[in-house]
Amino acid sequence: MCVPGCQEVVARRLSRRGLFRGVAGMSAAGVASLAGFSALPAGGAFAAPVSFSKVVDLTHVLDPSFPTYFGKPQLEIRQLFSFDKDGFNLNEWVVNEHTGTHLDTPFHFSKDGPSADALPIETLVVPLAVIYVREKAAADPDYRITAADIATWEAANGSLPPGAAVALNSGWEAHLGTDKFRNADASGTMHFPGFHVDVAPVLAGKGVAGVVVDTLSLDYGASKDFSFHYKWLGSGRWGVEAAANLSVLPAKGATLVVGGPKIKGASGGPSRVLALV
Amino acid sequence: MCVPGCQEVVARRLSRRGLFRGVAGMSAAGVASLAGFSALPAGGAFAAPVSFSKVVDLTHVLDPSFPTYFGKPQLEIRQLFSFDKDGFNLNEWVVNEHTGTHLDTPFHFSKDGPSADALPIETLVVPLAVIYVREKAAADPDYRITAADIATWEAANGSLPPGAAVALNSGWEAHLGTDKFRNADASGTMHFPGFHVDVAPVLAGKGVAGVVVDTLSLDYGASKDFSFHYKWLGSGRWGVEAAANLSVLPAKGATLVVGGPKIKGASGGPSRVLALV
Numbered sequence: 441m442c443v444p445g446c447q448e449v450v451a452r453r454l455s456r457r458g459l460f461r462g463v464a465g466m467s468a469a470g471v472a473s474l475a476g477f478s479a480l481p482a483g484g485a486f487a488a489p490v491s492f493s494k495v496v497d498l499t500h501v502l503d504p505s506f507p508t509y510f511g512k513p514q515l516e517i518r519q520l521f522s523f524d525k526d527g528f529n530l531n532e533w534v535v536n537e538h539t540g541t542h543l544d545t546p547f548h549f550s551k552d553g554p555s556a557d558a559l560p561i562e563t564l565v566v567p568l569a570v571i572y573v574r575e576k577a578a579a580d581p582d583y584r585i586t587a588a589d590i591a592t593w594e595a596a597n598g599s600l601p602p603g604a605a606v607a608l609n610s611g612w613e614a615h616l617g618t619d620k621f622r623n624a625d626a627s628g629t630m631h632f633p634g635f636h637v638d639v640a641p642v643l644a645g646k647g648v649a650g651v652v653v654d655t656l657s658l659d660y661g662a663s664k665d666f667s668f669h670y671k672w673l674g675s676g677r678w679g680v681e682a683a684a685n686l687s688v689l690p691a692k693g694a695t696l697v698v699g700g701p702k703i704k705g706a707s708g709g710p711s712r713v714l715a716l717v
Numbered sequence: 718m719c720v721p722g723c724q725e726v727v728a729r730r731l732s733r734r735g736l737f738r739g740v741a742g743m744s745a746a747g748v749a750s751l752a753g754f755s756a757l758p759a760g761g762a763f764a765a766p767v768s769f770s771k772v773v774d775l776t777h778v779l780d781p782s783f784p785t786y787f788g789k790p791q792l793e794i795r796q797l798f799s800f801d802k803d804g805f806n807l808n809e810w811v812v813n814e815h816t817g818t819h820l821d822t823p824f825h826f827s828k829d830g831p832s833a834d835a836l837p838i839e840t841l842v843v844p845l846a847v848i849y850v851r852e853k854a855a856a857d858p859d860y861r862i863t864a865a866d867i868a869t870w871e872a873a874n875g876s877l878p879p880g881a882a883v884a885l886n887s888g889w890e891a892h893l894g895t896d897k898f899r900n901a902d903a904s905g906t907m908h909f910p911g912f913h914v915d916v917a918p919v920l921a922g923k924g925v926a927g928v929v930v931d932t933l934s935l936d937y938g939a940s941k942d943f944s945f946h947y948k949w950l951g952s953g954r955w956g957v958e959a960a961a962n963l964s965v966l967p968a969k970g971a972t973l974v975v976g977g978p979k980i981k982g983a984s985g986g987p988s989r990v991l992a993l994v
Contacts, residue, residue: 488770489768489769489770490768490769490770490993491766491767491768492766492767493765493766493767495838495839495842497838497979499979500979501834501979501980501981502834502978502979502980502981503980503981503982514809515980517980517981517982517983520813523826523827523828524828527826528825528826528943528946528984529824529825529826529984530813530814530815530825530984531813531814531982531983531984532791532811532812532813532814533810533811533812533814533980533983533986534809534810534811535809535810535812536797536807536809537807537808537809537810538807540979540980541979547806548805548806548807549800549804549805549806550800550806551800551801557778557779561772561774561991562772565772565991565993666805669805697974697976697991699974699976699988699989699991700989701779701987701989702774702776702777702778702779702817702818702987702989703778703779703780703792703794703810703817703987704778704779704780704794705780705794705808706794706808706810707805707806707807707808709810710978710979710980711976711989712976712977712978712979712988712989714838714842714974714976716767716842
């Protein structure tokens with residue numbers, strides 16, 4: 441899956457602990473400026489009964505060739521038993537928590553935020569608002585959702601519902617299977633859209649529980665400091681990366697189901713993500 | 718997690734390929750006697766809009782100590798990055814597909830049935846019927862659900878809805894954390910309730926899509942031939958093992974959401990299983 445130069449970038453990134461420490465320090469301020477873990481919305485979706493008549497699968501099929509942020513495979517499937525030889529089929533997986541369509545928990549970018557087993561299920565089944573920025577992302581692969589995009593959505597659809605999730609429909613899914621999905625330049629820097637760090641407090645102020653992207657990162661690909669990750673996850677909220685089929689959803693009215701792993705201490709993990717429409 | 722003698726039993730089981738081949742042969746007849754893969758119900762739940770006002774999490778928290786059918790740990794969590802050292806937390810897992818609250822696909826006990834990535838999502842979000850046999854299981858740990866239990870449920874609740882899932886509420890969850898959850902005897906043979914093989918064609922004939930148990934196996938613990946697994950999964954239907962919180966659900970009216978892994982070729986996998994009530 442690796443494009444030219446990306447492994448060097450990975451090596452640089454993973455050795456830049458000074459950067460990570462520095463950003464972690466910055467993120468502490470981010471946490472302080474938001475509501476904090478205790479403000480994780482709970483049950484916001486259930487003020488009234490929810491109704492749906494179809495299910496849309498927002499999950500990509502995951503195999504070892506699925507693109508990854510760091511550009512190297514993050515899933516190995518080991519066959520332990522086979523039907524022909526043993527009478528049944530059974531594999532084990534060696535899998536990185538941040539592979540395929542997956543959950544990012546607060547613990548991923550905080551010292552002691554909730555891990556995957558600690559997120560209340562009420563915060564993972566929530567109203568879904570879909571922000572359409574496909575033309576903007578096509579014109580600028582480094583595009584980041586701004587407060588203006590949120591205002592435009594609310595002008596058309598009313599206020600974001602309490603406890604909602606907000607999804608980035610950037611159209612980037614169309615590039616899956618090509619190098620443009622990671623869109624790394626000669627230096628290995630990736631170029632795909634994401635959420636602007638300044639939108640984190642805006643969404644948190646509206647009681648949003650989580651965000652969803654159709655790319656490999658909540659931050660835009662060229663980010664060097666994961667600033668949205670630190671501010672958003674660090675405030676006790678969650679994210680979903682590499683979601684599928686956002687383009688077939690209504691801007692308003694769907695209910696998101698994040699079938700995240702309930703594994704003790706997980707920073708996230710491959711998830712079954714659905715929309716009830 | 719292993720109780721005295723169980724590892725020897727595991728070794729015997731895994732070496733008994735003759736048995737598995739023999740049972741696989743038997744299962745071929747089972748498949749022929751059922752509707753076959755093409756009969757996997759599709760969209761049965763969506764004849765009318767579904768409404769719910771709360772979510773019940775049917776998923777146990779999974780950690781390396783969670784009990785397993787074979788009695789040995791099936792999950793290893795490897796920390797790759799830590800917030801204090803690296804600025805973010807990230808693990809990888811080495812995990813057996815049949816660990817914790819998890820999905821069994823048709824491919825688990827058939828040569829070429831649908832794997833986890835190939836099960837239509839409409840067959841994983843379905844009406845849930847809960848069969849209460851707690852006193853029977855308390856009196857007989859080898860109890861298996863029979864056609865009479867299905868008839869009793871239908872007499873009280875009407876016909877099983879098309880495409881439904883049928884859950885075994887045996888009360889066995891109360892034993893989690895004690896040796897009684899596996900309930901292995903001195904020979905290593907386990908004793909916990911399950912589905913009787915003769916119920917497979919009865920449920921298939923009613924268009925049931927999947928079954929759910931609150932134990933470690935769809936078959937009862939003392940089974941030597943996995944006969945229900947072969948007949949049920951071999952007919953293109955699915956199962957969920959080690960479900961939580963079935964006892965708080967109504968007998969009728971909940972909608973099951975099986976958030977199974979969408980991993981290519983998976984025979985099953987840890988899943989986020991929910992009930993919409």
